[in-house]
Amino acid sequence: MSKIVRTQASFLYTFVLIFGFYIVAHGHLTPGGGFQGGAVIATGIALVVVAYKFDEIKRRIKKTSLTAAEGIGLLSFIIAGISGIGVSFFYNWLANSGLLFGESVTYGINPGYLNTAGTLPIMNLAVGIEVLGGLGVIVLYMLHFVKGGERNAA
Amino acid sequence: MLLNLPFITVVIIMALGLYAMLFKRNLIKIVIGLSLIESGVNLFLVSLGYRNGGIAPIYTNAPSTNMVLPTPQALTLTSIVIGVATTAMLLSFCMVIYRHYGTLDSRKVRRLRE
Amino acid sequence: MRNALLVISLIAIFAFFLYVAVNPGDLGGNTGDHLIFGEPRYSDMDDYFIHNGQNQTGANNIVTSIVFDYRGFDTLGEASVLFTAVLGVGVALRLLRRDKNDE
Numbered sequence: 001m002s003k004i005v006r007t008q009a010s011f012l013y014t015f016v017l018i019f020g021f022y023i024v025a026h027g028h029l030t031p032g033g034g035f036q037g038g039a040v041i042a043t044g045i046a047l048v049v050v051a052y053k054f055d056e057i058k059r060r061i062k063k064t065s066l067t068a069a070e071g072i073g074l075l076s077f078i079i080a081g082i083s084g085i086g087v088s089f090f091y092n093w094l095a096n097s098g099l100l101f102g103e104s105v106t107y108g109i110n111p112g113y114l115n116t117a118g119t120l121p122i123m124n125l126a127v128g129i130e131v132l133g134g135l136g137v138i139v140l141y142m143l144h145f146v147k148g149g150e151r152n153a154a
Numbered sequence: 155m156l157l158n159l160p161f162i163t164v165v166i167i168m169a170l171g172l173y174a175m176l177f178k179r180n181l182i183k184i185v186i187g188l189s190l191i192e193s194g195v196n197l198f199l200v201s202l203g204y205r206n207g208g209i210a211p212i213y214t215n216a217p218s219t220n221m222v223l224p225t226p227q228a229l230t231l232t233s234i235v236i237g238v239a240t241t242a243m244l245l246s247f248c249m250v251i252y253r254h255y256g257t258l259d260s261r262k263v264r265r266l267r268e
Numbered sequence: 269m270r271n272a273l274l275v276i277s278l279i280a281i282f283a284f285f286l287y288v289a290v291n292p293g294d295l296g297g298n299t300g301d302h303l304i305f306g307e308p309r310y311s312d313m314d315d316y317f318i319h320n321g322q323n324q325t326g327a328n329n330i331v332t333s334i335v336f337d338y339r340g341f342d343t344l345g346e347a348s349v350l351f352t353a354v355l356g357v358g359v360a361l362r363l364l365r366r367d368k369n370d371e
Binding site for chain 2 (some may be wrong): 271274276280281282285286288289290304305306308311313314317318321322328329330331334335341342343346349350352353354356357360361
Binding site (some may be wrong): 027028029030031033072073074077078081089090092095096101102103104105106107108110112116117118119120122123124127130131137138141142144145 | 319320323324325326327328329331333334335336337340341343344347348350351353354357358361362368
């Protein structure tokens with residue numbers, strides 16, 4: 001793509017990432033959550049893929065790190081589920097406990113406190129990392145397939 | 155009758171998707187038809203849980219406490235993610251088929267090649 | 269012949285769906301089970317979630333508390349499906365590339 005597109009893409013990439021992590025971190029307070037925020041971050045990766053040349057993309061975004069992010073996300077999601085095994089699988093043992101994310105909330109409309117909801121923010125973060133790795137690596141796989149085939153044919 | 159307008163929209167979307175899946179020969183168009191049917195199902199689930207005058211089930215600075223049903227929305231979220239996964243899988247198979255056979259016509263793909 | 273059959277079945281399915289959407293009537297035998305937009309028939313479980321979700325999970329977003337807490341198993345399966353799909357995409361796209369390189 002042209003220089004204008006490349007400059008705008010590298011400028012917007014940071015803000016797309018910040019917005020995606022904002023959506024992930026506020027998943028228990030505002031519309032959004034792990035899946036949606038991960039999809040937004042994967043959109044940032046797709047933006048870089050669209051704007052730059054193939055060699056530049058290979059240098060900037062590593063496929064192995066995205067695959068690792070996917071595996072780590074799924075693993076930490078399962079660990080966050082297992083951590084409440086004392087009562088039952090996926091038991092929310094952090095909620096209303098006073099520990100991390102442990103503030104209790106009463107029924108009703110409130111302005112939204114970040115330090116609530118127990119294991120839900122942790123699971124949101126885990127799922128967000130998994131989804132950004134998964135969708136990003138799908139885009140990269142398809143790009144490598146197309147470009148690799150062209151190079152072989154030429 | 156007009157109150158059921160979302161359900162009529164669901165019917166039209168699903169009929170279009172079914173038409174694309176039954177009559178089109180291009181594999182990409184078949185995938186598009188499948189995605190249309192998925193969208194119809196998602197819209198059906200969400201509109202089943204709608205309550206008159208309800209707002210989204212989020213208490214942060216909510217204007218009222220009359221909320222729509224949250225469970226269909228959660229299931230729709232699941233359905234959307236699984237739809238994305240299946241669509242990516244189908245499209246990658248389409249890419250493999252095109253590289254292998256040189257065409258996306260489902261009539262020609264059926265022919266075995268050594 | 270085959271196309272005519274397809275057209276007929278498509279029109280039949282479309283007409284049936286449209287009939288259900290517009291005039292639900294008594295398909296299941298109960299005249300009360302109408303499909304009316306804006307008036308869900310059964311909402312006991314959802315009302316329970318709306319009224320107790322904040323006390324029990326501490327999350328303002330009830331949808332998140334259902335996805336990750338009340339129905340956590342569902343989300344675990346969903347994440348596994350996504351993981352498996354990515355694995356399948358990688359296998360499908362990489363297998364054929366190796367095929368081409370061997371030739």
